[in-house]
Amino acid sequence: MTRVFSGVQPTGEGPHIGNYIGAFRRWVELQDTQDECFYCVVDLHAMTVPWEPESLAEGVRRTAATLIATGIDPERSVLFVQSDVPEHTELAWILICLSRMGELGRMTQFKDKSRGGEAESIGAGLFVYPSLMAADVLTYRADRVPVGDDQRQHLELMRDLAIRFNRKFGETFPVPEAVIGRQGARIMSLDDPTEKMSKSSGRPASAIGMLDDLPSVRKKIARAVTDSGSTVAYGPEHPAVSNLLDILAAVTGESTPELVARLEGQGYARLKADLADAVVAVLEPFQTRYAELIGDPAMLDKVLDEGADKARAVAGPTMALVRERVGLRSGVLR
Ligand code: TRP
Numbered sequence: 001m002t003r004v005f006s007g008v009q010p011t012g013e014g015p016h017i018g019n020y021i022g023a024f025r026r027w028v029e030l031q032d033t034q035d036e037c038f039y040c041v042v043d044l045h046a047m048t049v050p051w052e053p054e055s056l057a058e059g060v061r062r063t064a065a066t067l068i069a070t071g072i073d074p075e076r077s078v079l080f081v082q083s084d085v086p087e088h089t090e091l092a093w094i095l096i097c098l099s100r101m102g103e104l105g106r107m108t109q110f111k112d113k114s115r116g117g118e119a120e121s122i123g124a125g126l127f128v129y130p131s132l133m134a135a136d137v138l139t140y141r142a143d144r145v146p147v148g149d150d151q152r153q154h155l156e157l158m159r160d161l162a163i164r165f166n167r168k169f170g171e172t173f174p175v176p177e178a179v180i181g182r183q184g185a186r187i188m189s190l191d192d193p194t195e196k197m198s199k200s201s202g203r204p205a206s207a208i209g210m211l212d213d214l215p216s217v218r219k220k221i222a223r224a225v226t227d228s229g230s231t232v233a234y235g236p237e238h239p240a241v242s243n244l245l246d247i248l249a250a251v252t253g254e255s256t257p258e259l260v261a262r263l264e265g266q267g268y269a270r271l272k273a274d275l276a277d278a279v280v281a282v283l284e285p286f287q288t289r290y291a292e293l294i295g296d297p298a299m300l301d302k303v304l305d306e307g308a309d310k311a312r313a314v315a316g317p318t319m320a321l322v323r324e325r326v327g328l329r330s331g332v333l334r
Contacts, residue, residue: 001035005142005176007042007082007133008067010059013199015066016207017279018187021250026146026181028071037077038140038311039067044082044089044132048125049113064304065293066210069286078314080307082136087315092128092135094326095161098168099131103160107153134158138165138173139315146179149186169325187247190224193239211287214280221276232263232271241268244275251278 006027008019015024031037041063046056060081072079082088104110104127114122125132133154137145138161145155155178162173189195189206197207205220212220227238234242234256242256248271249256263271293300323330 002144003140003142004030004034004037004144004146004179005040005137005140006038006146007040007045007136008063009042009046010056010063011046011199012055012059013209014062015210016197016199017210017247017251017283018197018207020070020210020282021187021247022148022181023146024067024070024072025250027067027077030146031071031073031076034144038142038314039072039077039079040082040136040311041067041080042082042133042136045129048123048129050123061297061300062294065290065300068293068303069289074303074307078307078310079303080311081304084304084308085139085311085315087139087312087319088132088135090319091139091322092132094322095131095134095138095165096128098161098164099128099157103157104128104130107157109150109154130154130157131161134161137176138162139318140311141172141174141318142176143174144179145176146181149180152178152180169322172321172325187250188239188243190220190243193225193243208279210283211290212283214283214287217279217283218276221272221279224272226268230267232260232266232268234260241271244271248275248278251282 006023008023027037027039041060043056043060046059064079064081067079068074107130110126110129113126134157137158145158147155155176159175162175166172166175187197189197189201189203190208191203191206195201195206199207199209201207205223208217208220221244224244225240226244227240229238231238232241232245234245236242245256245259248254248259252259263274320330
């Protein structure tokens with residue numbers, strides 16, 4: 001039996017098409033091929049940078065609604081919010097104690113975020129972020145973790161922590177395996193194909209938001225930068241057009257060679273028109289479903305409460321075992 005676990009931070013900006021292609025769409029596919037999937041909105045990770053209470057709560061609801069609207073089925077997957085399951089923080093503390101200053105300090109994400117003038121005043125949560133992430137997965141003793149390429153190093157640390165725990169305290173956790181997206185899962189900006197698509201770029205034309213109104217989606221695609229020349233071709237010499245082809249391939253399920261064969265010699269206008277139609281065909285039903293979910297907070301809460309119950313049913317026994325193994329009293333659990 002394989003168990004999948006993945007997490008997503010609630011974001012204020014809302015997800016873009018790159019998040020959908022690189023993550024959520026794959027999560028949906030895994031529901032069909034794996035035995036059990038746990039998908040978690042990691043609100044505690046969002047506290048590693050300064051936050052506002054209302055926007056955190058709002059971000060959690062929006063992210064949960066997004067996941068359901070893209071096709072995560074709360075009947076088949078366990079969809080829940082990290083802070084609803086206290087075992088995550090409890091195991092995180094133990095894993096923080098097993099993590100080494102050196103290995104945490106080597107994480108490139110930490111180094112990037114802690115650079116600059118304010119390095120002295122950033123929160124310590126950013127430093128132990130990967131230990132909490134390890135706790136997320138190990139709490140469920142999951143075997144497979146679909147993540148983006150930027151999480152590779154965190155996954156390595158997670159594996160090291162699982163191995164370290166098992167050596168010292170006895171075989172407790174499977175060593176989780178990263179499932180990194182295939183090439184093409186890395187979607188670049190529409191206005192700069194050398195930069196990853198992101199909503200925090202400050203340039204609205206660079207990312208297609210999942211909740212952008214459809215006419216403006218068409219406009220952004222029509223205005224996307226292309227390469228010099230006019231041939232539809234795929235490869236490193238054609239970064240802008242390759243990115244458009246990657247998005248089209250991802251949303252239609254066609255391969256890039258198939259698309260090139262079909263669109264070659266037709267100019268960029270055809271490619272962009274096809275891309276706009278294909279993206280709108282994905283966004284339209286998504287947005288309808290999303291609006292229903294966000295418009296019914298009681299229903300959304302009920303779904304998340306049920307998810308938390310299912311998650312706790314797995315997390316509780318893991319923590320009981322961990323407490324015993326590491327030498328903590330388990331009085332309250334008896
Ligand atoms: N750090 C991950 C990211 O930024 C999110 C995350 C938190 C996660 N806990 C996780 C991903 C556990 C996979 C498994 O994308």
